[in-house]
Structures are given as C-alpha cells and as structure tokens.
Amino acid sequence: MTQRFADGVEITPDLAHAKAMFDADATLDYLGATITRLEPGVCEGEFVVDKRHANGFGVCQGGVLFTFADALFGGACNSRRDAPTVSAQSDMVYLAPAKMGRAIRGVARERHQWGRNGLSNVTLYDGDTVIAEFRGLSRTTNRPPTGN
Template sequence: MVRRMTTSILAPGVASGPEFDHVRAMFSNDPATETLGATITHIAVGECDGHFTVQPEQCNGHGTVQGGILFTFADSLFAGACNAAGQTAVAVHNSIHYIAPAFQGQRIDGVARTVQSWGRNGFVDVSLTCDGKPIAEFRGTFRVLPGKPEQR
C-alpha cells in the first residue's frame, strides 16, 4: 500500500517544474522524511538542501540528537540530489562522520551535492551544520535503476 502524505516536505515553489515530477512523487510518499519534520528548500539536478529542528524524541541519552536521526536526514537529502535528474536512483553504500553534537530545539541545515557520476553510478556528499558549524559529513554512493524497485 502506498501512503499519500498529508503534508508537504517540499517548501513552496521547490521542484515545481515538470522536470521534477519524479522527485516530487518520491517525497510525496516519504513518511521517514516527514516524520523528521524536515523541509526541502532547494532541488536542482544533483542538488538538494533542507533543514529540520531537533525535537525531544529525536535525542539520545546524552541529550544530543541521535546519530540515526542525522543519518536519516542526510540520506533524505542524498535521495533528493541523486533522484532530481528524473531517474530512479538508490543507495548502494552510505557512511557518515559525526563531528559535533546538536541539541533539542536547534535547527540542522543540510546541503547535498553530487560530486561525481559515471555510467549509472555516482557519489553525493552531504554536509550537515548547526548554527553555521559542521556537525556531520555524509557520503553516499548511488546507482540508477532501470525502473522503480518492486516489493517482493
């Protein structure tokens, strides 16, 4: 069952052209990104920017945003960047380096850029910042598929 979202992850006017139908459809059915409370503020081919504000339930026992939350946000931006060209792209391998903590109520900004692509493959780097300071660096490898993944 495909769940149609009731709220928009995309900020008004973002990815509004017909060339972005594919990425708009992807984000319109993305409960993981919606659950974060993330907003996508920019999409262009190979690019995706956004932000979210850390909620209490996103923090760990140290009182900092849980690493999996940052990974999920970075992965969402990665997906926006590698799918913006209009083809279905999926992650092959992702990794993240945590640099500094962020806390409840702080806004996390993210910038994703495709840095290299060849054939059906590519790399996307995602930088996460809080108050202009780096908190995490993520690198994802993607592969373009011939069609949308099917549930088995």
C-alpha cells in the same frame, strides 16, 4: 503531515521524479523535515531537533542525522534522473552534536556521475557549524524499489 517543500521551491518538470519520491517519503514526516531547495544535482532541507529525535544523552541520535542526510542524498541523485536511483553505499562522520531545539540544515550535492553511478556529498550544519559529513554512492536501476 509536514510540509514537504518550503514556500518558493519551484518544482520544474525535470524534477517531477524527485518530487514524487519525496511525496511518498514518510520519514520526512517523522523528522519534521522540509525540503528547502531542489535543483538538478542539489537538494537542501532542514528540521528542528526535538524530543522524538533525542538519544540517552539528550542530543539528536546519530541515526536520525544519518536518515536526514540520506533523504537529501536521495533528492540530489534522483533530481538528475528519471529512473529510481538508490544508495549502493554510504557513510557518515559526526563532528559535533545536534542539540535539542536547534535547526539542522543539510546541503546535498551530486559531485560525479558515471554510467549508472553517482557520488554525492551531504553536509549537515547547525548555524554555520558543520556537525556531520555524509558521502553516498548511488546506483540507477530499471527496477523500482517496492514496499512489499
């Protein structure tokens, strides 16, 4: 199992809901991703592209990048609320390939909140190069998602 949170990430009581979500998130294990920062409205993480992430062209498959961005999006929008907040809509623009062996860093920020809704942006980086931009609309619900 991957270390969910990098050393030094402080989980304060107001972040307990987001921490519980990440503790149960098996996709972080698949990605090999670690959360490097979690604050209200902000979530950052990283993973290294390896063979399990590769498509037929030998670069990271777009769906893997989307999954990583979506996980960070979930962290950002759930870090401000104590109720399940899920994706209502999202999209992603790919700007450059994520190459094998490279560390990919993601930064998610919840930009706006109104009612039960939120709008977040996630930027993925390879070093200082932006490789993808994700935007997600979230909705807070009173019904917890179930795995059944």
